[in-house]
Structure formats: C-alpha cells, structure tokens
Amino acid sequence: MANKNVYFFGGGKAEGSAGMKTLLGGKGANLAEMTAVGVPVPPGFTITTEVCEYYFEHGKKYPPGLEKEVEEHLNRLETMMGKKLGDAKDPLLVSVRSGAAASLPGMMDTVLNLGMNDKAVEGLAELSGNPRFAWDSYRRFINMFGNVVMGVDHEHFEAQLERLKKKKKVELDTDLDAADLKEVVRLYKEVVRKHTNKSFPQKPIDQLWASINAVFGSWNNPRAVQYRKLSNISGLKGTAVNVQTMVFGNLGDDSGTGVCFSRDPATGQKVFYGEYLFNAQGEDVVAGIRTPMAIKTLAQKNKKIYQELVDVKDKLETHYKDMQDMEFTIQQGELFILQTRNGKRTGTAAVKIAVDMVKEGLIGEETAIQRVTAELLDQVFHPMIDPKARKSARPLAKGLNASPGAATGQIVFTAADAEQWVADGKKVLLVRKETSPEDIGGMHAAEGILTSTGGMTSHAAVVARGMGTPCVAGAKDAVVSGKVLMVKEKKFKQGDFLTIDGSTGEIYAGHLDLVQPKISGELQTFLSWTDKVRKQARRPGIAQVGFNIRTNADTPGDARRAREFGAEGIGLCRTEHMFFEEERIRIFREMIVAENPAAREKALKKLLPHQKKDFKGLFKAMDGLPVTIRLLDPPLHEFVPQTSAAIKELADIAGITVSRLKSKIESLHELNPMLGHRGCRLGVTYPEVYDMQVEAIISAAAEVAATGVKVLPEIMIPLIGTVKELEVLRENAEAVCERVLSRKKVKVKYLIGTMIEIPRAALLADEVAKVADFFSFGTNDLTQMTFGYSRDDVGTFLPFYIEHGILERDPFAQLDQVGVGQLVELGTKRGRSTNEKLKVGICGEHGGDPSSIDFCYRVGMDYVSCSPYRVPIARLAAAHAVVRNHKQ
Amino acid sequence: MANKNVYFFGGGKAEGSAGMKTLLGGKGANLAEMTAVGVPVPPGFTITTEVCEYYFEHGKKYPPGLEKEVEEHLNRLETMMGKKLGDAKDPLLVSVRSGAAASLPGMMDTVLNLGMNDKAVEGLAELSGNPRFAWDSYRRFINMFGNVVMGVDHEHFEAQLERLKKKKKVELDTDLDAADLKEVVRLYKEVVRKHTNKSFPQKPIDQLWASINAVFGSWNNPRAVQYRKLSNISGLKGTAVNVQTMVFGNLGDDSGTGVCFSRDPATGQKVFYGEYLFNAQGEDVVAGIRTPMAIKTLAQKNKKIYQELVDVKDKLETHYKDMQDMEFTIQQGELFILQTRNGKRTGTAAVKIAVDMVKEGLIGEETAIQRVTAELLDQVFHPMIDPKARKSARPLAKGLNASPGAATGQIVFTAADAEQWVADGKKVLLVRKETSPEDIGGMHAAEGILTSTGGMTSHAAVVARGMGTPCVAGAKDAVVSGKVLMVKEKKFKQGDFLTIDGSTGEIYAGHLDLVQPKISGELQTFLSWTDKVRKQARRPGIAQVGFNIRTNADTPGDARRAREFGAEGIGLCRTEHMFFEEERIRIFREMIVAENPAAREKALKKLLPHQKKDFKGLFKAMDGLPVTIRLLDPPLHEFVPQTSAAIKELADIAGITVSRLKSKIESLHELNPMLGHRGCRLGVTYPEVYDMQVEAIISAAAEVAATGVKVLPEIMIPLIGTVKELEVLRENAEAVCERVLSRKKVKVKYLIGTMIEIPRAALLADEVAKVADFFSFGTNDLTQMTFGYSRDDVGTFLPFYIEHGILERDPFAQLDQVGVGQLVELGTKRGRSTNEKLKVGICGEHGGDPSSIDFCYRVGMDYVSCSPYRVPIARLAAAHAVVRNHKQ
16 A cells, blocks of 8 residues: 555646556546646546555555545645635535546446535526526536435436426426526435435535545446456456546536547548537537537637647647547636547548558557557458448348448349349349358359358358458348348348448348448558568567468469458468359269269369369469468268259269169268268278369469469368378379379479368377478367357357357357367477478468467467458458567 | 397207297297196297397398307207208108297298108108108198298199199099109199299208298288288387297097197186097198097097196196197107197186186186186177077178177068067067167167168167167168168068177178077176276375276166166266157157247146156166266257158147248258257256256155165266356256255255366366366267267268278277377366366266276276176276276
8 A cells, every 4th residue: 555545636737647547547547647748637636546445455444544635635626726615606516536447438436516515506606607507517416426425216316307397398408497407406405315314415525525435336336347357357456536626618608518539530631620519518519419510610719729729639649649539628718628538540540540650750660550450450441331321220130240341232032143133233132041152153243141040150151251242141130031031020022122231240221321442552551561560570489480371262363362462372272162163063063973983083084174274373373472272171962963953964964863863962961061071081082082183283383383483382181180191191192293293394392281170180280290291270170179069050059158158259250269279279389399390370260360360370370361351451460469479 | 139049948948938928939938938847849949039130130141150059959959859850761840930929920931841852751751651641741841942932932833733633633632642742742843943943952951041031031021011010019029930840640540639728718617628630730620621529538549648638738727827728739649739828718718717717726816807808708798699600601791890799580670660570579670771769669679780871879879789789880781771671782671580790790691599698607706806906996196996887877777787787876867868758759849849938848847757757766776876967968859750740749739830840840950960059058048958857856866865765966967168158057057956955855965067078178177177076078979079070970981991091990989099088188187187076987988998998097087987788898897997007
C-alpha cells in the first residue's frame, strides 16, 4: 500500500500520468495525462485501485487516513474551481465514476451531478439563469443516487415522472418546465423516503462518500465479475474512483457539446472531422433528435473555441501518436475536453492513417503495422453493405460469416439455375441446403452463396473463400425445401432479392446497396512494410529466415491472382478439383468404376493430358516459386454420378450394365467416409492412380522447365497415418519421376512430402519425417479427428456449444491451440528432430486466420497457406506475429 | 573372437551347454546339454556363431587356425566312433546343419550323409549288409550336395530319376533296387558334371569344407535375411554349424525311428506318449504311408530299448522341467536321441501339465503361469472342430477370427429366420453382410455368426464376443446377396450346412463334428495362481496394489456369468443395449423424435422404470463390486425405425404425420455419424436424457443398497472432448443424485468419471482429471480417431494393408502401442498428475487382448475390462504382464 491514495489533476498539472494505468485506471491515467499536456480538462482527483483492493481485503474498510486525504483533495478542487459542493450561491457539482486498468464498459456504477441539494439547486438556478436546468439536474441526481447508492428501483422514479406527465398532458420530459421539475424533485424525494425509510441526504460530503462506496462496491457486482470472467480479465487490483468537476453544454447558446476526430475515420484523410450541437448534452448528439452540425461550421460560429479545439486535437494526436476520438463540452464559452481515445476507423482509413503517420514521422513502420488489424485490412478487399442502407435495414437472421464481403441479388436454388440466370444477365445469390462439388459452376456464377447447414469448413465455405465469393453458411434459421427458402416466418421464392454479408453472417431481405472496395495507393506501401518485417524474422533453432505466405490454388487463374496478392508459393493444389469439368468428370468416373487395374489404367491414360495441362499452367504462373500439389484425397464416391441419366451414360462408357454399375456405386458407399477409403489409402490400394498424377506433375514440370521457367514442384501425399504408407508411396513416386526425367533428359529438383492431418502421424512425426521432405499440417482433418467432429455434421451441436460456452469458438475457424495445437507443435518438433531440413507449413483453413497464424509462427513453421483473397490478410497477420513475438 | 571356435559333444561329455545358445546356436547348445546329462546323442561338434560373424566380416575368410581346429575335432569324432569319413571299410557319415540362437525354420541349408563316395558306398553296403540302403544314401547325398553346395537345380536330378523309373516301369522310389540306385548314382554324377563342369568330389574333407561354407553362406541368403527382417530378429552373430554323426533307422528290423512326448500333448496326462516304426527313417513316420505303432508296444518288441527311452524321457523332462517332444532313432539295436524340445500341447493339456508339475515340485507357480499362453487357455472355453474331422476337411475361405470357438448349423440370412428356425428346433448359423442392433435376437439364437464385411470391432464381432458366440467376420470371399451366399465359386442357399471356426476365421462347407470344451479341475487351481500374482502386483508411483479384471456386461445375466469367470467389477455397461427390447425401443424412438423437451421428458419418464429395473439387476449381481455404467453414447439415428410399418406406428405414438416423422428421421441423418451428434454431445444438448439415466442409476443403487447389497456405482460420461462438457454434465448428474438420495434418505457413494476416447481428451487429460473420479480408455473410438479409420469401413483397405505389411496387425484387435498407445500413456500420466486418486482402466475391445493388457499394466492402469467369456484369458494375460514386467 503506497502512502499516496489520491491523485489530483487540474489547472494544467496532474499528479498522475498515462503510464499509471494500473494504479489510476485507464480513465484516471488519461485525465491526468491530458491535464498535464495542457488540454483543458475539468479538474478532479482519482482514488487509486489499491484503495479498492484494500477495501475488499479488509471487509469494506478504507485504509487509515484515506478520509482525510480525500477531503484535502476535495478542498483543493473547491479552491481551484472557486466553488463549493452544496453551496447555496455557487455550488460545485462533481461526477463520481469508476475506471479500471482494463475497460469494463457499463459494468460498474456512476453518479453524476453530485453536490446538488435543496440549497444548491437554488444557487445553480440563479447563477446559470436557468432554473429549469437546475431543477432538471437535481431530479436526475436524486434518481441516479437513489438508484445506484440507495438501491431504489429506477422504475419507481419513472412511475412518478410518467404520472406527472400524464397529469400535465405532455409527452416528452423536455415539455416539463422548471416548476414541473421542482414538483418532480418533491415526488422523487418521497419515493426515496418510501422505499428506504430515509430522507434524501442533503450533506454533500455524505453524498460523496456514499457514492465512492457504491462505485468501489460495484467492482464486485455479479455482472462485472461475470464480464471479467468471460473476457479473461484477471490480475487487476480493482477499480479507481474519479471525482471530477461537472461541466454542462446545455447552459444556453454559449454552451454546447460534440464529438470530433483528428482525422476522417471513414477515409483516413487528414481533415478535422466531427459534429456538435449548441445548448445540448452529450446524449443529445447521439440520440438523433436534433441534427448535429459539422465541426467545420464551428469555425464560423465561434472562431476562438474552434481554434482551441483544433489546437487540442493537434496536441492530443501528436501526444498519443494516433488518430484521436474526443468528446468536448463548451460551458458558457469555455472549452472542456471530457475524453480522448484512439479513434475507431474503417479498414481504408486504418491503412491510410498508418501510412500517412509514418510519412509524417509520427510513428515507425513497425508501429504502423500494429495499427491495422487483420479484420480491418480484410474490409479493404470486399464490397460492403452501404452503411446508410444498413442503418435502416434489420437483418432477418444470422449464419456463419463463412467468406467475407457483401453480395446482393435474386435467389436461385440450383447451380444450373445460377448459371442460366447469370447467362441471362441477372445477378444471383445461390441458396442451398449445402453445396457439393457438382455445384462449382453455379457457385462461380453467383454473386454470393447462402447455405442452411454446414460449418466454417463446409464445402460451400471453403470453396467460396477460395473464389473470393461472399458466403453465409450454416444459417440455422434458413430452411430450404425445393425452390423455397423460409427464414423464420418469411418465405422467399426463386427470383426474390436477398442481400447477405459474409463478413458478419447477416442475411437481409431485399436489395441493399453495396459499396465497392477501393484499393488505395497506400495499401501497397503498407503491405510492403509487413513483408519487410516478416521476411527478416529469425527464430531460435529454425534455420530458415522469414515466415512465408503461400496460397491454396487449384487453377492457373487462382495462382496468378494469389501471386498478385503477394503469395510466395502454392501451399496446396487440390488435384481433385480439376476433375469437375464436364469432360473430365466422365473420364474420372470411368476410372472409379473400373473393374480391374487395366480398365483403370485406360481411363487414367485419358486423364493424364488434362492434369498435365493444368500443372503446366500452375508452374508457369508460379515461375520461381514452390508449388505443392496434393495427390488425390477425397473418397471416390464423392465423384460418382447421382442422376439416372448420368448413371446410364457412365455404364455405357464403362461397358457394364446399369445394375452392375449401381452395385459398384453402392459398394463405394461408406458409413463414415471421412474415416474411410481416401487419401493415401487410395494411393496404396490403387497405385496406378497416384502414378498417373505423379507422371502428370513431373512431365509438366520438365516441359515447362525446358522453356526456361523455374519450377519447384512439391509432391504432397495426403492422409498419412503410418510411416510405411509414405515409404511405399514415396518409392513409387520417385520411380515414376526418375523414369520420366530420364526419358525427357531434363533435371528437375522435386520434393516429396506429406500432410500431417491424422493424429497418429503427428504422434509419430519423428519417424514420418525420415521419409518426408516437408510436412504440411492439414488442420481441417486434424481438427476433425482430434475433436472427433465431422465438419459436415457439427451443425447439430457446435452452435449450441458456442452459445453455451462449452467451446469458446469454432475450432474449424480458429485453430484450437490447447488441444489440436499440441499435436501441431509436437509434430513439428518431432519432425525436425530427425530431419533438420524439414520444411513445415499449414494448408488448412486456419492458414488464413490471424490467431492461428500467430500460433504457426510460434511453433516454428516456415509458411502458412491460405486462399488467394486471404493472402494480404495473412501477410499482415504474419507480420503481427513476428512483431508480437519479438523474434526478428 | 574367442580362442576356441569348435565345441565337441559325445560320449557323455560336452564342451558346450544349454546356456551357450548365443555362441553355439539353439541346436548346438541343446545337443551339448543332452550329451552332458547322459542322453545318447550321436556325437559331433559345433562351429560357433562367432566364426560365422568373422566369415562375413572378412570377405568369407575363416579365422586363422580354424581349419586345424575343425580337423582335430573331426579326428576326435572318428576316433570316438571308430570310423573314418570316406573309409572303404567302415565309413563315418555325418550331417552338416545350421543352427542360430533363434529359430529360422527351413531358411538355411543342410547336408546329410556327408562322407559318402565311390569307395565308402561299397564299405557301407557290406558293413550294413544292405547294399540298397548304401546306394540310396549315396544318391541322396549327391543330390543334396549337388544342389546345396554346387548349385545344381534339384529338377535336373529329379528328371533323371523319373526317366529311370519310367524305363523300369515302376512308380515309387522304393520300388528301385540296389542295382537301379547304383545306376541313379551314375546318372547323378553325370548331371553334376554337365551342370558344373566338375566331377563330384570324392575327397570327404573337401566335401566337409564345401558344406561348412555353404551352411555359413546360407545365413545371408535372401530368404533368411527376409525372414529375420519380417520376424524382427536382429542382433545375432550368425549361425553355428553342427557336424554330427549320422544314424539310420532303416538298417533292418533291429532299427527304427519315432517321435515321443513325455506326457500326452492332447490331455496333459502323465503317460508316455508317442509312435514309432521299425526299419524306417523319420520322414516315414510323418509321411503316413505306413501306420506307426503306439510307443507302448515297443515295451513288448524291445524291452531294453523301451526302458532306455523311458529313462531318457524322464531324465530330459526332469532336466528341462517341461513336457518334452523327442525324436529318436534305433540303429541296429542302439538308441539315439536326435532332438528334444518343449512339446506343443492343447490348452487343456497346458493347464494340466502346468498344475501337475507344480504338484510334483518340478516348477513353481509363477513358472506354471508362464507355461500357458492366453491363446492356449482360450481353447479351453470353446468348442473346437474335432481334429479328426478337420484333418480331412479343407477350408473354403478365411475371414477374421472375430469371436472364438467353432459352430456348425444350417445357414439363414435374417435375424427373424434365425429365431424362427431355432424355435423349430434347428441349429443355425446367421449369415449377414453386416449386423445391426436390430439383429440382436437372431444373433442370440444362432450357434454362430458369419459376416462378409466389417472388422474386429464391427457390430457383429463385438456383440458375438459379448455373447460368447463364435463369429467369423469380414470374410471378403463370402458374398451375400438376398438369401444366397457365394463363397468363391460355391453357392449356398438357406438351410445348407456350414461350419465356422471363430478362433481361426476358417469357413468349411457342410457339417463338421465339434468337440465340446471340458472344464478341468486343474483350471480353477491354475487361475487362482494367476490371481495371486496379479493381486499382489505393486508398481512404482501407483498407489493401488493389484491389477484388476472387470467385464463389459449390459445385463444381469452377463454380469453373473462374468462374475463366475472371475470378473472383479463391471467396467462398461452400455445402457443403449437395454433399449432394443420390443417394448423399450418403441418408447426410445418416441423420445428420439420428440418435438420438444416436454414430449421428450414424457417418453423418458416411461423409459425410467425399465432402466432402473436393469440397473437393480446389475447391482445385485455385482454385490460388493464396482459397476461402471456409461450414459447414452451412439448417435440417435441408429435407433430410428427402418420399415414403413414401424414408421407409421411411431408416427401414431408421437402424434405427428408420417411425412413429418420422415423429415425428422432425415434430419437425424449424418454424413459421418461416428464424428457426429453422439455421446456426451447428446447429454449436453438434451440434458433430460442423461438426467433420466442418472436418476435410474442412482435410484436403483439406493433401492438395492437398502436391501443390504453393497453397491458401488460409477457413472461414466462418454466422448468427452472438452473439459467444459464434463463440468456441465458432472454438475447435472450430481444434482440429480443428490436430489434422489435426499428424497430416498439413503447414502450411496458414487463416482463420476469419463471415457477417454477422443484424442483431445487424452491431450488435455490433466484438465479433465480435475473433474473426473476415473478415466476409462475407450480405445475402439480412440483408435478410430487416432488413425482416422472408421471401423465400419476399414474392410476396403485394412486387409490389404495387413497383407502388404503396411500395418503389422489390425489395430482394432491389438492396441497400436506406438501410436494410439502414446495417447493412452500420456492421458494416464497427465490425468494422475492433477488427480492422484484417479482410477484408470480400459473398456475397449483391447481389454481382452494379451499384448494390450501387458501395455495397460505397464502404463499403470488399475484395471482392464473385457467381455465375460474373455475374463479368464484376461486374468492369465494380466498375470503374465505382472511376471514379465518384474513388478510384483
């Protein structure tokens, strides 16, 4: 316990400072800081958080001497202000507020207008020449003090007020005049007496101590305790109490109040921005009853005050080195700053401000990087619902924010319809229960996608993110049946308009205007700084310098786009996605239902040129950068035809009867396909499939290399669970590569590695790494198996789990660091323990999630890989990780 | 390199002994040992394994001085025998054989009859008075030496022999006379010359060194190397070479050969057992052309030799302290013992011999325990195919040995048919593609179960083991379609007879006689010894003394049976198995499709008395022993009706339309139910279900306790993946228990624990253990998720994996110690790190597997739990684990 328990601020001097947050709370420290730098802050004093700690540790007693210390500071305040609490002539009014080191918004108590009593009200009425204001202030004080300190329910006061308004036949509080409010004061005092058996305290010092007690007491009220628990806030001493002179903006036309920003929070432009109202209180500006005026107009109305305000904002921005959001009050021609804080801003503004401030010499590049969150940066790349349109619209329902950006259009219910309508010049949203690989065409055509089931890594979500198409997935309240969508009680038919926001998961009826993203000139500059930090990252025990961003791309187009966004390689090319084109799917199906290896090889031979062509495109697009290609992964039955026409067609191609084909298809059915015959298990049992794919990869690499392109192929074998699988498949792949390369007489360096997505592979990573050149953590599957959750089926319980706090968040959206993360960390460590040169990355959906990227950096990965549109975000998040972990 | 490279044995003395296996190989050490204890062994000498090591380390050169050493020993042998290698009058013949420290049966080379040449053959003919024997020995030697040492293909010799037989118009080799065989010798020598350009060596010492080289060389022949690799045999120096005097049982009627056992290997009775033939070689006894005579008849034929043999077998059994399997030869009235080894025996014999030998003071109880393997003990409890019937039958196909014992009967294809036919007095085998919970009645009725798909933990396998019904599962070659079974090309219709052996997985056409098990008096004694060892086990760091065996039992009947078999508690009662009775399944379905909590609770209220009744039965049956009851685990849709009649009926009960019910059933469908809405996820989202089950458990416990029964309920919550799930469910369960107990005014101590079957739960076991009284590893699910294998779908690749060595064994049958085992070990350790008193057990199918039981003991589990019929095996395996790990 320090000797000093109370800190004064006022008159340009303060005993505290911004660095004393722990002791004075955020608000107290900030008031002290502003005062000290010469900003006109209403004077006051702060009772420390240590007092709060003492208070609770000693059965709600204060440390000895505190009473005296507070009274001394009160005297000092009264002297400085030339007013006295409760004075009949010139009363001082103060506020008593909480303020802890961390923000607990609205969780603790506040008392305003303290010092008011039967005498002071008269003094204030005369002094201000505004009796209505005086009586209004008094009745508010009784209500607030009565409620917060004396425990009288707010509704009892409200009931009296309503009764009077009825009697007076008026509707608004503002319609009551001074005499009415005087009557209200009388009624309120009766309420207090009735419910507490006490009269309302008239002695200001009693009011003050009772309020201090109440504010300290509110630190441990149930909602504050709960909030700290939920927000993981711990280790604080308690709240401070701030006693501060009240100022009023509603004392006539030479008074006013407003909010202003040191730069434009929407665009980031360095212009003074804000709004204000004369003769008003802060709540009037927010309430929207009167229309506030732009801050610039203040220059005409009151040049002196305007100039003061400009000086203050310059001073505060320079002092805090960030864009400031300030509240001010003008009381009878005098300016007071009530609060300043770093202002909220849009993504565009965040980037511009960060870059401008570096240019202005205000901050360094590393600080600039930290000023823009991944969430903010993400806004820059996606259309948003026009804020004006959003204001007046109310979302119908909410699903998962599966792929960011807003989209609007007419709804259709099948992929074929989507393609048709778009061909007819319409804009559509594709609405499905869930999507499947056969829907790809329609998904491409649609402006946005809405599904009623599935999670953050459902097919719709993954593909939409890959395409950069907005998507709301797993909207429980949306029921799709046939060509009808029911959202709660509302019915939507094909052709009706909907708007979705994939960044928030919200669904709106009808068409809302969108704002298209503008890529500013500052963005490139900003991202280049993030790259600098990221590429210089050095971590103990890890040979490679830097932390790379790759992309998950299946087509040359995706690859080029990702490269433009800054991707430094392909971390995952899913070869199976190449099979969904009309012509190829036929051959692929022929391969699947082949009755013997010969028939299978015949079909594979037909597929080979298609795959090779794709790979050549990828290698060209990624000239000089590594390209990781995953061999066939999903269970074969995902590809089999569903309609009887398609089945008939395939039977003809395969030369078997329809019934034979049907039984073949039936035999491919699995009870738990996610845990079935897929991934390398296909490669082991049907080696000719992987052989064809490896041949396509390495021939493509050789042919492209021969034209002078630098190719760096990395062949990735999925779903390894035993070392032997990788040994066998590696041997097969090497044999094919050597055969092709010696035939073509070309040298191509290639790597062969594996995905770590089966828990057992992570556990045995030391053994696996002996036969792998690289590991890529497939954290989608790893999460599925470590949790025992099917990502396609979690819809039945995961939302409930998150809602009820069983899980803090969706582990498919954000890597579960304490559980799944253990396997990732252990897999990385054990892998490197037997293979120093092992490259390690991640290619699951988590590769684009900032907190997961931070984790990947900490466990020592060489790269993360994410969808093309996510690459810039990942670049920023990676830079954040480097800075945060102090390891460059 | 020791100075001594060659060890002599003969004349009642030996330079080596049984303890020198590493140096002399198993055979050499054993020959030395037998000689030393005075058993008449044909003399000879052993060249050490160190010579073999030197040979390969020095480019196939021998250590200096070896030649001299071998020749000295050869001289000593010739002197002892009074014969000389290659002697024209009285030639010595020797064998040259391999013999490493570990058995590599048939992998290395052997040369017999060495020392034979053109002169010796004449001497032998005269001396034996049996020219045919002499020439036959010579031609065999040329064939063998020519093949093994000189590399001439066996077929070239065979061709000449066949040509001669054709010419002579005879069919059998034995139809050739001495003159013919002399001609064969001539022809064979030509073969050698033709294929090697060398004449057949006549100098015996050359023959000897060439043979020694060949035998040493065979240590590194490809098949021996491969065999060692596959059998994980490593760290050996090489093979020894044994040069031993040949003896012959085919030198007339005073010669003979036989095999004998010191006790009856079928029954274990202490009677001399065996068979022999006069004037015959070892192969004649085995070949079955002549019928061997029982050993007892030798007493009449040659009392002296018989008495010698009895003395030898007594001596050897006393010496080796185990039942011996001996080969002997009588050469012209003189007895020689060629080999002795511990005899193979049936399960019944193994138990009897072990118990008898303890009574005889030959061995101690701990040794007796080690003499009976789990596999042998298992035989004792199950019917077997009569060995005589098996001899003449050939299995049609082989599936997985899913539940031990043999069964025979008429095949039926539906559970309903099985019940009907059995009601009609028939014995049936139930043949299914796979079984489902609806088949339980038919499975109970059938003698045995055969399925064409599914693995060792498929529904059929698990349920069959639980019932003690023989089962062959996943028989790939058996195709079931409609009421027809095709096994390879053979067709079986309903009513046809089949026989299956669930211990081997074999399937036989038709009816084979079975031998029913006889539980001997010795068994109880034997098992009581295993219990003694097991119950005294003390392990460092583990508070509990002993290692317990519990059982997985769902009904009072199972519980009683298991207790008779020695179970010390129930480790797993699957409550859902109680729901399949006609009346209950209706109510359960009503619960599943309930539209709201109220409707669900109504159905649950109806279920409560049924569950309570079951639990009371269990508690009574297990008076004084713990009973672990698992709350509802499987996904709900496993219980929904399939037929339209059943759907209609349920719709009526639930008071909803059929189409509404159908869509409800549809909504329960999951893509990967194993990873879906099941286990505690149901308990969290539908708390009323678990509340009912807990109420049933604790009310049952209270009511039974009130009658003086000692109840120890352990409530087990399945599928925990997050600590929070267990926290919430534990809190709910405790609330129900406290409510019930205070209402009933009874005190019952109960535990609440969890299964560890989700990898994440194992990883976070330290956190989970804070809210668990016990852990029970559910290694079926843990294996599924750690490997990413659906046990229902592995049929498509697991057999391939095992066949091709990707996996050594089915991880569902034997716990994968290196992978899944890591999670079990880590889960146990971490759990105990935060909860010292944590009870830990296993209740997966691995709880009955000997190697898995050993693992569970090593990681410090308190108990294993297995199906009732497996309990005695587990008691033995647990005792083995204790002894093996030296920790009592």
